[in-house]
Amino acid sequence: MTAAVLRRINAAYDFAEEEARVAAPSRGLAINIRNLRKSFGDNEVLKGIDLFVPAGQFVAIVGKSGCGKSTLLRVLLGLETPTGGGFSFEDGTEQISDKSVARVMFQEPRLLPWASVLSNVEVGLGAQRNLPGARQHALDTLRAVDLEEKRDAWPAVLSGGQRQRVALARALVSEPRFLAFDEPLGALDALTRITMQRLLERVWREQKFTALLVTHDVAEAVTIADRVLMIEDGEIALDIRVDLPRPRHRGSAEVAALEGRILAQLFDGADVG
Numbered sequence: 001m002t003a004a005v006l007r008r009i010n011a012a013y014d015f016a017e018e019e020a021r022v023a024a025p026s027r028g029l030a031i032n033i034r035n036l037r038k039s040f041g042d043n044e045v046l047k048g049i050d051l052f053v054p055a056g057q058f059v060a061i062v063g064k065s066g067c068g069k070s071t072l073l074r075v076l077l078g079l080e081t082p083t084g085g086g087f088s089f090e091d092g093t094e095q096i097s098d099k100s101v102a103r104v105m106f107q108e109p110r111l112l113p114w115a116s117v118l119s120n121v122e123v124g125l126g127a128q129r130n131l132p133g134a135r136q137h138a139l140d141t142l143r144a145v146d147l148e149e150k151r152d153a154w155p156a157v158l159s160g161g162q163r164q165r166v167a168l169a170r171a172l173v174s175e176p177r178f179l180a181f182d183e184p185l186g187a188l189d190a191l192t193r194i195t196m197q198r199l200l201e202r203v204w205r206e207q208k209f210t211a212l213l214v215t216h217d218v219a220e221a222v223t224i225a226d227r228v229l230m231i232e233d234g235e236i237a238l239d240i241r242v243d244l245p246r247p248r249h250r251g252s253a254e255v256a257a258l259e260g261r262i263l264a265q266l267f268d269g270a271d272v273g
Contacts, residue, residue, distance in 0.1 A: 026056025028210030029096060029177045031076065035085035038071055045071045047234035048085065055091075058204055058211040060221030062262065063231040069214045072231070073180045076212070077104050089178060096177075103176035107183040109167040111155040117166050118142065118151040124170035141173040142166075144203060161192035165199065172203060179204075181213040185220070193217075194250065197224050201246070218266070222258045223248045230265060238265050 031053040038046040045068045053059055061069045074080040076087060089096040103124070111120045121138045122129045129138075142148045145165040155163055164184060171179060181200070185193045201224045204211050215221055221228045222242055230238035240262065244254050 026208045026210075027177060028056040028208055029101060030055045030090040031087060031178065031210065031212075032090055033076075033085075033087040036072070036075065036082055036087055037084035038068075038075055038080060039083045044083075045234055046075070046082075049234075049236060051229070051236065053210060053212070056208050056210055058201075058213070058224065058226045060213045060215055060225035060228045061231060062215060062218055062221050062228060062266065063237075064266070065216075067231045068234045069231055070182055073104070073182055073212060073214055076178075077102055077180055091177075101177040102180065103171040103174060103178075104180045104182060105164075105167055105171045105184045107186045109155070109163040111163060111166055111170075113155055115155075116151065117147065117153050117155070117158070120155065120166055121169045121173050124173040126174065128174075138169075138173055141169045144172065144206070145169045145199060159192070160188055161196060164188065164196060168199070168203070172207065175207070176209055178210045178212075181211065181215075183214055183216065186216065193220075198247070200224060205246075218259050218262050219250055219255065222255050222262070223250055228258075228262060230262060232266075238262065 031051070033049050033051040033053075036046055036049040036051075037044065049072065061072065063069050071080060075082055089101060112123065115123070118135070118138055121142055122134065125131075125134055125138065128134055139148060139151065142151060145168050147162060147165050147169065150158065150162065150166075155166070158166065167184070184200075185196050188196060197220055200211075200213075213221070213225060218228075222244075225242055228238070228240045228242060229236055232238075240258070242258065244258070248255055
């Protein structure tokens with residue numbers, strides 16, 4: 001990808017409106033993880049994770065395949081039961097037990113092929129889809145991901161990036177306070193992936209939910225997250241705050257330097273920062 005193409009993509013996004021919204025209070029939930037363990041038979045995948053994620057923070061989790069990244073997300077989403085330890089979602093001093101506060105976006109869009117784009121988004125509303133105003137809310141969410149004009153289309157006629165935008169709208173329509181992303185952009189081409197990264201960042205800044213992104217792309221993590229965690233052999237091996245102004249541009253010296261630091265730890269086991 002040429003530098004000129006990257007400049008055109010970066011220039012296409014104006015974050016002035018989002019910057020004005022930064023001061024708005026977060027509606028995300030804090031996540032408090034304490035000595036979290038998860039084993040599958042004799043294989044201990046998570047080995048006592050201790051982590052606190054403030055409300056509204058965007059955290060990216062990187063690491064080699066099999067290190068426990070996706071297992072951690074699945075435990076937080078209630079898809080796996082911890083072997084030991086625990087976690088809680090917290091709103092101030094109050095603990096939240098309602099699992100409906102959390103949603104997930106997977107690498108595969110998992111759309112219903114027999115349903116229109118709008119109907120696929122409405123699935124995310126669950127039992128609330130028949131309430132007054134539900135359809136308009138689904139349309140508004142489609143507009144938020146720049147896909148309102150495809151409301152009546154079938155998933156089969158959409159591009160890969162468009163299908164992922166529908167999946168994102170389906171996750172957003174219930175207004176989650178915690179949204180997990182499990183390699184949602186891994187199957188996209190390079191240009192579409194950058195576009196989707198900007199979209200994920202924009203909707204997070206607008207809606208103020210807490211976000212955890214699992215990714216193998218370290219540049220992606222540094223570009224859009226507040227904080228990057230590296231999991232190694234079931235434990236947190238690196239925890240870096242990304243104190244770079246937004247919007248961040250792939251290829252910039254600051255992003256490249258931080259990416260290099262994380263990659264050095266990932267492949268050499270030594271923090272060079």
